[in-house]
Amino acid sequence: MTRVKAKRLSFTYILIAAIVLLLGVSLHVYQQNLKQFNQVQIDQYQKSLEQYQENNIYYNPQATIDWLAIRQNTNGYFVTNPDLINEPSQLNANSLRATRYAVTTLAQLDGLDAINLNAAKDFILSRYQEVVDDEGNILAGFRVQAGKPLGIRPTMDALLTLNALSAMSSERINLSAINDFIISHQNTDGGFWDPHYPKYGQQSCLKCTSFAMRALGVLQQASSLKVSAETKSSVVNYVKASWDSDVQSYSDQIGSTANDSYDIFRAFISLWHLKEGAEKDKRTFVTSNLNITDIKKTIDIKFKAPGNTYSRKISPSSASMKATHLLVWLFYKLDMLDFLDKKAVINYVKSKQSNPGEYGGDIYNTYSATGIFTKLSVATTPLIEPTLPALNKSIVPPSVPYLLYILAIFLVLFSTISTKKHLETKTTLLESQVNKDKLTGLFNRAYLESSFVYHAASDKSISLILLDIDNFKAVNDNFGHLAGDFVLQSISKLINDNIRKTDVLARWGGEEFAILCPSTQSTHAKFLAEKVRGLIQDHTFDTIGNLTCSFGISSIAEDDTMDTLFERADKALYQAKNSGKNQVIFSS
Structure with missing residues (x-):
């Protein structure tokens, strides 16, 4: 929205707010007068009802x-x-x-x-x-x-x-x-x-x-x-x-x-x-x-x-x-x-x-x-209960004046709110672009590293799982880079659907992914890695067929940083690659 358009919209909102406010005041005065008239009718009915309740004593x-x-x-x-x-x-x-x-x-x-x-x-x-x-x-x-x-x-x-x-x-x-x-x-x-x-x-x-x-x-x-x-x-x-x-x-x-x-x-x-x-x-x-x-x-x-x-x-x-x-x-x-x-x-x-x-x-x-x-001459039939007289109804519901007041305030504030909303949306989009991988929609390396710092402040049982697609270069060479991108997206979705909400899945780079697992001991991390490895191995990718991944795992130790935790997981991944691929190796 241009600056000129924003100013025009702001003036329009203020003008409409003034009209709405004037209409609200007029309806408010009208309803107050109507309410006073109806209250007289209600008071008379209440008096009759009290007399009925007091005297309506009977038996059968x-x-x-x-x-x-x-x-x-x-x-x-x-x-x-x-x-x-x-x-x-x-x-x-x-x-x-x-x-x-x-x-x-x-x-x-x-x-x-x-x-x-x-x-x-x-x-x-x-x-x-x-x-x-x-x-x-x-x-x-x-x-x-x-x-x-x-x-x-x-x-x-x-x-x-x-x-x-x-x-x-x-x-x-x-x-x-x-x-x-x-x-x-x-x-x-x-x-x-x-x-x-x-x-x-x-x-x-x-x-x-x-x-x-x-x-x-x-x-x-x-x-x-x-x-x-x-x-x-x-x-x-x-x-x-x-x-x-x-x-x-x-x-x-x-x-x-x-x-x-x-x-x-x-x-x-x-x-x-x-x-x-x-x-x-x-x-x-x-x-x-x-x-x-x-x-x-x-x-x-x-x-x-x-x-x-x-x-x-x-x-x-x-x-x-x-x-x-x-x-x-x-x-x-x-x-x-x-x-x-x-x-x-x-x-x-x-x-x-x-x-x-x-x-x-x-x-x-x-x-x-x-x-x-x-x-005591108690009656054997009930009295006729008094009925509430028909009251004069307002041409609009009682809440309308107040709704008009609220609408007037809303119109005055709407420009500021919509501008703020526009800025917030833009900021969110920028943050998403900063923290997300464009191809897979997963978090990127920077976001995963900041997540580690957040969890490491209070969590002493963090595990990191690195995985790399085996023979991914052959996919690109034999089927083209679009097929490679499809594999990356498919594996991203497959992993994301089978981890916990608290786990952070990120694309580390190329065909390599990382899973940060808060509050997770090494045994559970191994179990999760094996589960994901089996799911990928059993999955058939359109045109390409079956693929495998190799996994390296490390669990946090005293005085660990993200770099040292990653270094051990990377060594375990390297060992898995050199030991025949399609396997999970834990680095103690």
């Missing part, structure tokens, strides 16, 4: 219905593991309770059509039994298994299940006899005992009392049977006497230390079923007889688990699904749900879903989870 009732339905045995009872549904061991003392939880859960979800209702009813009624007491009165109740005594807890489970199945009017049960059986277990202190819990003997406990009152509540709802005023009064007195003023909670037995949040629920539910009428009247009755203010403080201080959920025992380290459900139930009935961190409770329950519709790994926890969802 059908998944729970399906999960429970496959757990019903053909005989009507429910099992936790459907893989063992036909195992005889699955029909046990827990079957009645599991069936109650399954059926009442399905009733909450309007999913009873998914199961065999008659089989479930027959299973429950198979646990019914009538007995005659010492005074000849007929008493009736339910038991967990044949051979087991009638119990208040099994009777409550059975009645709640039959009520959910709309089967309380069955002619196979005597509601009056069941009522008498329950009342017969009330002690003089107003509390109830239960043969199902032998550890209490015939002593009253809040647990047994709550079971009795829930069972009586079902009987009152399904018939004309009523709880007497005397029974009501004595139960209220028993509940009040169960208050532990030190702990500020209810205890399972009068005089014992309160440590169980279940007992708070048991006190509440016992009172709830004492009062007939509308829920408003029940609520008023309960709050007038329950230490609700102190209970709320106790729950908040002693039974709150991490994450604003609840535990069964005082000073909890983890939450309990059942305890959380019972307390949600209490506050739901008392119209005090605002006391709860509802979102935290719901998120806790959702975190316990191990399979679709299953919570906590068993039927009871799933029952509790469903109870929480229904009492």
Whole structure:
């Protein structure tokens, strides 16, 4: 490129750069205005999205219905593991309770059509039994298994299940006899005992009392049977006497230390079923007889688990699904749900879903989870997710102004860069011409000598291989110098393709070549020389036929220079020539 042309090109670059820069600034201002407008749209969308994410809390009732339905045995009872549904061991003392939880859960979800209702009813009624007491009165109740005594807890489970199945009017049960059986277990202190819990003997406990009152509540709802005023009064007195003023909670037995949040629920539910009428009247009755203010403080201080959920025992380290459900139930009935961190409770329950519709790994926890969802009015379908509004698009991509700035800078610098590139290319070409043999393209002697100096500074195991084409003069004489040049080029390529990248192959002069082998002991140098010698010997050169080469090798010794290393290799080469050619000689 001439000097005049370079100046013209430089001016052209600067002019184009100015135009490009002006265009970039204009587009930048346009895009900034567009960006501000779109940001307003995005901010409004983000706000809507945050509200959606915060409020999009739902569960899938059908998944729970399906999960429970496959757990019903053909005989009507429910099992936790459907893989063992036909195992005889699955029909046990827990079957009645599991069936109650399954059926009442399905009733909450309007999913009873998914199961065999008659089989479930027959299973429950198979646990019914009538007995005659010492005074000849007929008493009736339910038991967990044949051979087991009638119990208040099994009777409550059975009645709640039959009520959910709309089967309380069955002619196979005597509601009056069941009522008498329950009342017969009330002690003089107003509390109830239960043969199902032998550890209490015939002593009253809040647990047994709550079971009795829930069972009586079902009987009152399904018939004309009523709880007497005397029974009501004595139960209220028993509940009040169960208050532990030190702990500020209810205890399972009068005089014992309160440590169980279940007992708070048991006190509440016992009172709830004492009062007939509308829920408003029940609520008023309960709050007038329950230490609700102190209970709320106790729950908040002693039974709150991490994450604003609840535990069964005082000073909890983890939450309990059942305890959380019972307390949600209490506050739901008392119209005090605002006391709860509802979102935290719901998120806790959702975190316990191990399979679709299953919570906590068993039927009871799933029952509790469903109870929480229904009492907290959790949605059963997701909200509609907000969509990002259509934004105004720029006529060019956002990166274009910056690309134009870069292009302007590039144009200004391009002349200098291209000139420098031209000089570098020229320099590289000159260096190549200085270091390379024109005919073969191999390095020349000067480059090999400089390579030796470089490697010898740190490498103490350098070897030098010299080789000379045998009878090369005859090739030139018989086939011409062009054929000789072809041989030189062919041998150069053959050697170059079969040495290491670290080896330096050079044309030493005429038909003589040198291979500088860094980090190479004499043994490996001999191996390489023999390998190359065999390749040349076996190679057929077009028109000429087969040729051979003689090799001389030397390895670096202390205080060696390139001249002394070459001198020994040259002597070895000379010896190879005089010893019949086509061989490798090492000079020690």
